[in-house]
Amino acid sequence: MDTENSCANPCPISRSLSVAGDAWSILILRDAHAGLTRFDQFRKSMGIAPTMLTRRLATLTEEGLLEKRRYSEHPPREEYLLTDAGRDFLPVLFMIGEWGRKYRGGGKLTQFFDAETGTEIQAIAVDEVTGAKIGTRPMRVVVPDER
Amino acid sequence: MDTENSCANPCPISRSLSVAGDAWSILILRDAHAGLTRFDQFRKSMGIAPTMLTRRLATLTEEGLLEKRRYSEHPPREEYLLTDAGRDFLPVLFMIGEWGRKYRGGGKLTQFFDAETGTEIQAIAVDEVTGAKIGTRPMRVVVPDER
DNA sequence: TATTGTTCGTATCACTTTGATACTAACACT
DNA sequence: AGTGTTAGTATCAAAGTGATACGAACAATA
Numbered sequence: 001m002d003t004e005n006s007c008a009n010p011c012p013i014s015r016s017l018s019v020a021g022d023a024w025s026i027l028i029l030r031d032a033h034a035g036l037t038r039f040d041q042f043r044k045s046m047g048i049a050p051t052m053l054t055r056r057l058a059t060l061t062e063e064g065l066l067e068k069r070r071y072s073e074h075p076p077r078e079e080y081l082l083t084d085a086g087r088d089f090l091p092v093l094f095m096i097g098e099w100g101r102k103y104r105g106g107g108k109l110t111q112f113f114d115a116e117t118g119t120e121i122q123a124i125a126v127d128e129v130t131g132a133k134i135g136t137r138p139m140r141v142v143v144p145d146e147r
Numbered sequence: 148m149d150t151e152n153s154c155a156n157p158c159p160i161s162r163s164l165s166v167a168g169d170a171w172s173i174l175i176l177r178d179a180h181a182g183l184t185r186f187d188q189f190r191k192s193m194g195i196a197p198t199m200l201t202r203r204l205a206t207l208t209e210e211g212l213l214e215k216r217r218y219s220e221h222p223p224r225e226e227y228l229l230t231d232a233g234r235d236f237l238p239v240l241f242m243i244g245e246w247g248r249k250y251r252g253g254g255k256l257t258q259f260f261d262a263e264t265g266t267e268i269q270a271i272a273v274d275e276v277t278g279a280k281i282g283t284r285p286m287r288v289v290v291p292d293e294r
Numbered sequence: 295t296a297t298t299g300t301t302c303g304t305a306t307c308a309c310t311t312t313g314a315t316a317c318t319a320a321c322a323c324t
Numbered sequence: 325a326g327t328g329t330t331a332g333t334a335t336c337a338a339a340g341t342g343a344t345a346c347g348a349a350c351a352a353t354a
Contacts, residue, residue, distance in 0.1 A: 001170050001341090002194075010257045012247030013177050013240055014170075019251065023148050023161075023168035030160050034288065039331050047149075049313045054332065064250070075321040077330065085250045090282040091272035092246055093160055095239045100159030103211070103232045104166065108291035110157045114277050115285040122275040125238035129266045135237040138262040141181065144255035148312090186302050196342045201303065222350040224301065 010144050019063045020089070024048060024056045026096070029082075029089050032066065037079040065089065094123035157291050166210045167236070171195060171203050173243070176229075176236050179213065184226040212236065241270035 003018040020026060024046070031045050043053055057080055060066045065086035068078045094112075101109060112121045125134040150165040167173060171193070178192050190200055204227055207213045212233035215225045241259075248256060259268045272281040 008254075010255050011177070012244040012251070012256050014174060014247075015251040016243045016247035017170040017173060019247075021170035021173065023164040026164060026168065027161060030158070040329085043331095049315090050332065051314095051334090052312070072321095072330090075319080075330075077320095085246075087282065088249065089246060092239070092242045094272050094281050095242045096163045097159040099232075099236060099239055100161075100163035100166075102235065104159070104162040107155075108157050109159050110291065111289045113287040113289065114274060114279070115287050117277055119274075119276045121277075121281075121286060123272050123281050124275045125241050125270050125272050127261060127266075128269040128271045130261050130264055130268075132261070134241050134268075134270055135234065139268060140260040140262050142258045142260065144257065187300085190302095196344090197303065198305090198343095199341070219301095219350095222301075222348085224349095 016092075020060070020065065022056075024052060025060060026093070028053075028056055028060060029065065029086060030093055032080065032082050032086060033090055033093060037081060039078075039080075042080075060086070091123075091125075094121075095125055098123050163239075167207070167212065169203075171199060172207060173240070175200075175203055175207060176212065176233060177240055179227065179229050179233060180237055180240065184228060186225075186227075189227075207233070238270075238272075241268075242272055245270050 001018075001021070003021075009015060020029065027046050027048075028042060031042055036042055036045060039050075039053065039057070042048065042057070043050060046053075048056075057066065061068055061080065063085075064083055066080045067083050069081055071077055071079050097112075113119065114121055126132065127134060127137075130137070148165075148168070150168075156162060167176065174193050174195075175189060178189055183189055183192060186197075186200065186204070189195065189204070190197060193200075195203075204213065208215055208227065210232075211230055213227045214230050216228055218224055218226050244259075260266065261268055273279065274281060274284075277284070
């Protein structure tokens with residue numbers, strides 16, 4: 001795909017996709033939210049080839065979703081931590097997960113519980129302004145003029 | 148990526164990604180939600196090569212997010228319509244869009260308005276059970292045993 | 295009737311990406 | 325001295341992608 005001209009494009013979805021629009025990147029973000037920080041943790045968790053992992057971690061770092069932190073000087077060792085932008089990707093992960101839960105739900109699934117109430121989290125998307133569930137009300141799309 | 152063993156994997160996110168884990172598929176779903184149904188509409192909207200588009204439409208149809216409908220017998224012509232599963236992908240699209248709006252927001256952006264109230268839609272993800280915004284409260288992850 | 299246009303693709307092929315495997319650097323530990 | 329750990333890089337075959345040309349089945353127009 002053409003991943004360069006992202007900010008010429010008025011669609012916020014394609015802008016996001018030019019940053020994290022492939023499965024490996026999304027899985028890395030998932031694992032980062034699960035607390036993984038190190039190269040080998042990601043590699044073992046996902047079964048990704050090291051060349052791929054190197055490249056994806058570099059891209060996510062350049063794009064500001066992860067940051068590299070040196071956790072050892074001798075030998076030099078880096079770990080990858082979520083930035084605010086990376087943490088704000090969590091809602092995307094949850095909605096992707098909810099779709100999979102609903103439409104590819106056979107067998108055992110990983111579950112997420114609210115630590116306070118103990119209830120299982122059921123993520124939904126709502127319009128913060130009206131409170132309506134996304135997709136339940138008609139909407140109007142406004143595409144800006146060029147230039 | 149290895150897109151086959153999806154239902155052996157307990158993670159609902161990777162199951163979803165094995166279905167629609169690439170940028171073209173997501174953009175097709177975006178355009179389908181915007182009302183596009185035909186091959187050439189998708190092609191012109193996204194600038195995608197026809198070989199790619201053929202393959203992606205076929206996959207999304209096989210996976211049950213789109214369905215093919217014949218809208219003309221002579222000449223034979225098909226269009227692609229969202230299924231329920233495809234429509235339920237909308238929250239994913241909105242959350243991806245909200246991330247892009249927040250972190251790649253330079254220049255003009257496409258906007259979405261609630262047709263009833265006229266207000267701009269601000270999509271957020273919440274836990275339907277507790278009402279809490281996703282990411283604001285600690286959570287507990289339960290991975291099922293193998294087998 | 296001949297020409298042009300529309301729609302939904304397939305054929306071809308150069309180019310790029312990927313994935314598997316082996317290997318390296320810089321140490322720590324025994 | 326030998327083994328283990330961590331974070332990668334090197335190599336290379338196989339697969340995927342993208343640009344372009346082309347095709348089939350018609351409709352509309354001249």
